[in-house]
Amino acid sequence: MDILNDEYYMRLALEIAAKAAGQTGINPVVGCVVVKEGRIIGIGTHLKRGTGHAEVHALQMAGDEAEGATVYVTLEPCSHYGKTPPCCERIIAAKAARVVVAAGDPNPQVSGKGISRLREEGIDVAVGVLEQDSQQMNEKFNKYITTKMPFVTLKTASTLDGKIASHTGDSRWVTGAVAREQVHTLRHQHEAIMVGIGTVLADDPLLNTRASVPAINPVRIIVDSTLRLPLSARVVTDRSIRTIVLASGHAAVDKRKSLEAAGVEVMECGNEAKVDLEIAMQKLGELEIGSILLEGGGLLNGAMLEAGLIDKIMLYFAAKIIGGEQAPGTFSFNGFEKMADAIELEQVKVEMAGEDICVTGYPVYK
Ligand code: AOF
Ligand code: ZN
Numbered sequence: 381m382d383i384l385n386d387e388y389y390m391r392l393a394l395e396i397a398a399k400a401a402g403q404t405g406i407n408p409v410v411g412c413v414v415v416k417e418g419r420i421i422g423i424g425t426h427l428k429r430g431t432g433h434a435e436v437h438a439l440q441m442a443g444d445e446a447e448g449a450t451v452y453v454t455l456e457p458c459s460h461y462g463k464t465p466p467c468c469e470r471i472i473a474a475k476a477a478r479v480v481v482a483a484g485d486p487n488p489q490v491s492g493k494g495i496s497r498l499r500e501e502g503i504d505v506a507v508g509v510l511e512q513d514s515q516q517m518n519e520k521f522n523k524y525i526t527t528k529m530p531f532v533t534l535k536t537a538s539t540l541d542g543k544i545a546s547h548t549g550d551s552r553w554v555t556g557a558v559a560r561e562q563v564h565t566l567r568h569q570h571e572a573i574m575v576g577i578g579t580v581l582a583d584d585p586l587l588n589t590r591a592s593v594p595a596i597n598p599v600r601i602i603v604d605s606t607l608r609l610p611l612s613a614r615v616v617t618d619r620s621i622r623t624i625v626l627a628s629g630h631a632a633v634d635k636r637k638s639l640e641a642a643g644v645e646v647m648e649c650g651n652e653a654k655v656d657l658e659i660a661m662q663k664l665g666e667l668e669i670g671s672i673l674l675e676g677g678g679l680l681n682g683a684m685l686e687a688g689l690i691d692k693i694m695l696y697f698a699a700k701i702i703g704g705e706q707a708p709g710t711f712s713f714n715g716f717e718k719m720a721d722a723i724e725l726e727q728v729k730v731e732m733a734g735e736d737i738c739v740t741g742y743p744v745y746k
Pocket of ligand 2: 433457458459465466467468
C-alpha cells in the first residue's frame with residue numbers, strides 16, 4: 381500500500397469526521413475508514429460523547445470482513461476505558477492487519493499507549509498520514525484534554541479601520557451575509573459563546589445559532605462583574621438555552637437571586653471588583669465547557685487578550701472605513717508602549733468571506 385493510497389483513504393476519514401465537528405462536546409472529532417482488497421468495507425465517525433467511537437462504527441459495518449483489513453483512523457485508537465471501551469481491543473478482536481493513524485491522541489490516558497498496544501499484537505501501524513489536518517481539526521480537544529481549560533476563539537467583525545460600530549453605536553451590519561453565516565457555523569462548532577455585558581445592554585442579542593443547516597445552540601456566557609443584566613434581556617427570558625453569568629464576588633446578592641430565579645446560572649469568579657478571567661476559564665473548564673467563541677465587545681476582547689486567554693483569532697474585516705474617535709474598536713485596552721511588545725499572530729491565513737476579508741491567526745504570548 382503506498383502513501384498515495386493512505387492519503388486517499390485518510391482524506392475520506394477526515395472529511396466524514398469534519399461534518400461532526402461541533403457535536404462531540406469535549407471529545408475529539410474522529411473519522412475511520414476500513415479498506416480491504418481495494419474496497420471500502422466500513423465507515424464511521426464519532427458522533428456524540430458517550431456513544432461509540434469512530435472505529436467501533438466502522439468495524440461494525442465491516443463485520444467479519446475486517447479480518448486482514450486496513451483501518452484508517454484520524455486519531456490514535458484509544459487504549460483506556462472512558463465512557464466507552466478501548467478501540468484498540470476492538471481492532472485487535474476484529475483481526476485487522478494494518479492500522480494507519482493520522483495523529484497521536486494527546487489525552488494523557490492514551491498518548492502513545494494505543495499505538496504500542498496494537499504493535500504488541502503484531503499489527504502493522506503507520507502514524508502521521510495527514511497529521512496536521514487531524515491536529516487542526518482537533519485543536520479545541522487538544523487544548524482542553526491537556527490543560528482542562530477551554531479553547532477560546534475570538535471572532536470580530538469590524539471595518540478596515542478596526543471599528544465594530546459607528547460613533548453613534550450603529551453596528552447593523554458591519555460585515556455581509558457570507559461572513560455572518562460563517563459565524564453561525566462557528567457558534568455551532570463551539571460549546572459556548574461568550575460576550576461582555578456591554579454588548580448585551582447595547583444590542584439585546586439572543587446569542588443563538590441561525591445557520592442554513594440545522595445547528596446546535598452553544599451555552600451562553602455573559603461576563604457581568606456587577607450583575608447589570610436586566611431580567612428583561614432576551615438571554616434571560618429565552619430559557620431554551622443555558623445561560624451562565626460570570627460575576628465578581630462583589631455583585632449584589634439580591635440581584636443574583638432574582639437572576640437565578642429567572643433560570644440563569646451565576647458563577648462568582650474571584651474577589652476583585654471585576655471578574656477574574658483566568659478563574660472564570662478554570663471554572664468553565666470544570667463544567668466541561670471545552671471551547672468558547674468570544675464575540676466581544678472590545679473591552680472583553682482586550683481583557684481576554686491581555687490575560688493571554690485567547691487561543692485563536694478570526695478577524696472579519698468589511699472593506700469600508702467608518703472613522704470616529706469615539707467609535708468602539710475591536711480591542712479596548714491600554715495597549716503596549718512599544719511596537720516590539722505587540723502581540724503577534726502566527727500561522728496567519730487570509731481568506732475572502734463573500735465581500736469581506738477574514739484574517740485568522742494564533743496569538744503568541746511573551
Ligand atoms: C478513538 N476514537 O472516535 C474517539 C476517541 O469517554 P470516551 O470513552 O468517549 O473516551 C473519550 C476519549 O477517547 C477522548 O478523550 C479521546 O482521548 C478518545 N477519543 N478515540 O479511538 C474516537 N472519539
Ligand atoms: Zn476509542
